[in-house]
Amino acid sequence: xxxxxxxxxxxxxxxxxxxxxxxxxxxxxxxxxxxxxxxxxxxxxxxxxxxxxxxxxxxxxxxxxxxxxxxxxxxxxxxxxxxxxxxxxxxxxxxxxxxxxxxxxxxxxxxxx
Amino acid sequence: xxxxxxxxxxxxxxxxxxxxxxxxxxxxxxxxxxxxxxxxxxxxxxxxxxxxxxxxxxxxxxxxxxxxxxxxxxxxxxxxxxxxxxxxxxxxxxxxxxxxxxxxxxxxxxxxx
Numbered sequence: 520x521x522x523x524x525x526x527x528x529x530x531x532x533x534x535x536x537x538x539x540x541x542x543x544x545x546x547x548x549x550x551x552x553x554x555x556x557x558x559x560x561x562x563x564x565x566x567x568x569x570x571x572x573x574x575x576x577x578x579x580x581x582x583x584x585x586x587x588x589x590x591x592x593x594x595x596x597x598x599x600x601x602x603x604x605x606x607x608x609x610x611x612x613x614x615x616x617x618x619x620x621x622x623x624x625x626x627x628x629x630x631x632x
Numbered sequence: 633x634x635x636x637x638x639x640x641x642x643x644x645x646x647x648x649x650x651x652x653x654x655x656x657x658x659x660x661x662x663x664x665x666x667x668x669x670x671x672x673x674x675x676x677x678x679x680x681x682x683x684x685x686x687x688x689x690x691x692x693x694x695x696x697x698x699x700x701x702x703x704x705x706x707x708x709x710x711x712x713x714x715x716x717x718x719x720x721x722x723x724x725x726x727x728x729x730x731x732x733x734x735x736x737x738x739x740x741x742x743x744x745x
Contacts, residue, residue, distance in 0.1 A: 553733070562636070562723050562736030563675065606674060619688060620665075620734060622674030 537594040541607030636737035650712035657726030667723040
């Protein structure tokens, strides 16, 4: 079962920052927060991941609260091509055996012109 | 780098027929995954390979689904016989190592009538 809670849908105006929240109140110390997105008719695309520090790459920023029970994915200047379903996933660090990504329902983000 | 290749892109079959999907992962990626995505839901892991060995197939319906990874590179997923509820998108993903971000193909959309 997914260990995260996300709003089912959000809207954002083109050019503005899109802030996507995720709750993961049962996260444990060795679990990472991953974000993927899925544009219509495509496979999921990796965006970013983090453990406890904030992270930034060319696609987005990830802000993780100090208690690690929630996080926010920030798309700084949203474009129409950012319209997609965004998945927040909690994933264990490298351990023996399977390393499965368990997807929930995600947030359907719509960028409006 | 070339992405994960999957074929066919679409497949329509009648129930009780058999079908096979093919996946070519990113070169050098040791880990390969098959996911099933039913319309409106997040992807669900069916099976995970590490090189040519199975790491996790706990959610694979083994009475009708089978998968193999030839020489630790390409993989095929087979359904025999198909049921109506198997209608879904079948996604293949690969990662460089266990714990690395997953790279997904665009999937095969299966319709069972």
